[in-house]
Amino acid sequence: MNVILKHRMVASLKNKVPMIFAILGMVMMFLAVLYPYGMNWYGNRAADRFVALVQQDQYRQAKLWYYKTCANLPGAMGKDASRYFRQKTEAGLELWTGDYLAQQLNKDLLDSRIDVLSQIGIKPGNLTKCRNIIYAQELANHYEVTQAGNIIKATLQIYPNDPLLVAKQEEYRKQLEQMVIYRGPIQHIFFHPLIAYPELAFDQDAMSKGFNDWFVTIREFNLIIESLYKNNYILVNINDILEKRTVNGATVLALRELRLPPGKKPLILSIDDLNYYPYMIQNGTVFKLVLDKQGNIATYSVNPAQKEIIAYDNEIIPILDEFVRKHPDFSYKGAKGIIALTGYQGVLGYRTNDSNSPAYADEEKQARAVIQRLKATGWSFASHGYGHLDTPKISLERLAVDTLKWKAEVEPLVGPSEVYIYPFGSRVSPEDARFRYLQQAGFKVFCAVGSGPYIHFGPEYLLMDRRHIDGISLCTQADLLRDLFNSESIVDYSIRESTAFYSNCPP
C-alpha cells in the first residue's frame, strides 16, 4: 500500500513539473519585464542623490553613497547602475561648468567636484570637454586668449559642433580682435615687507622713524592694490615683457609686444628684503613665510601677546595670491611679483646663511619648499646683493666677493636670475667696471629707484627705475603718485607715527 501511494505521488509530481517550470518561467519573465523599470527608478534615484551630494560639496558622503549603491552591485546590475551615474554626472558637470563660466562657482570648488568623479572612476562623456573649457577660461582670464582659443579649437575636434565650445570659440575670437598692442609706460613699484604689528613698528624706539619712512601697513597695501586694480593696472612678470634676440652673436634685449584689452596698463611689483631680518621681526613684520597643509603660502609670526599666528592677511604674498585668485584679470599670465633677496641673514625668514648651524638642513629644506611654491604661483626672484651693500660706494673687489656669495648661497635656492635690484635704490652707470662685472655675472636687468616709470635698453641690458611705495611717498608725494592712485585716501593716519616729520601729513 505504502509503495503504491509513494508511486502515485511521484507520478503526480512528475505531471506537475511542466507547470512548475511554466510558473517559474512566468515569474522570471515578469521580473525581466520589471527589471528595467526597477533599475530605472533605482538608478535615477541613487545617481540623483550622488550628484546632489557632490553639488553640496559633501565629497566623503558622495563617495560612500556611490560605493553603497552602485560600485558594489553584482556584475550586470552594477554596470547598468553606473550608466545612470554617468548620465547624471554628465548633466551636473555641464551645469557646474556653466556656473563657473558665469562666475557663480569658483574654480577650486569645481576642481574638487571633478576630482571626486576621477577618484571613483566615473567618466562622464563631457569630462574632457569641461576640463578643457575650464583650462581655456583660466588662460583667457589672465589674457592668454590665443592659447585659450587653441584649446577650444582642439577640443572641437573631439566634440564637433558642441554649442558651448562653438560659443567659447566665438567669444575668444572677439576678445582677441579687441586687444591692442600696449604702447604706454611700464610701471614698476616696490614695497618692503608689510608692517603686520604697528604697535611694534611705531613704538617710539630708534627704528620707528625708519618704519614710518620705508614701510606700509596692511590696510595701506590693501587699499593700494584695490586702487591699482580699479585704475586698470595689471601685474606682469618682468621676464614676460622682455624679448631676447641674437644679433651678430650678441644677445640684444627688447620690449616684447604686449597685447592687452584697451585701457589695461602693465605694472611690475617687487618686494625688497623679504628676508625677515631680526630687526624687521622685532619691529613688527611677520617672522617667515610658511606652507599650510594645502601647500599654500601663509605667514608665521608670534604676536606681541606671545601667541603663535599663522595668517594670510598680513603680508604682500598671501594677500596678492588671494586678490589674484578673486580677480584673475589683475594678472597677466598669472604673474604676481618679483622678490628681491639678500643672503646675509638667510631668505624668507629661514637662516640659510649659516651652514654650520644644527638647524641649517631643516631651515634650507623648508625654504626650498616655500620657494618652489612661490615660483609655481607667479612669483619670481632677483638678487638684492648678498650683504645689502651700496654698489656705487664699494670697490669692484668687494662687489665681486658679495656677488659670488649670493651666487653660492642664494642662487642654489631660488635659481638663476637675470634681475639685479640695487640695494639702497642706488646705481652704477653702464660704463662702470662694476656694472660690467655684474653683467658678466649674468645680470641683464638692473633696477634702481626713481620717481617715475623709466626704461632704457642698452646692448645686452635693460635699466629700469622703480617707484618706492612707502611712508615717504604716500605722505609727501601724492601728486607724483597720482597716475597710480590717490595716496590721500590710502595713508593710515591713525596708525602711523604722529610726528611732524611729514609736512603733508596731518600732525
Ligand SMILES: [Zn+2]
Ligand atoms: Zn633693500
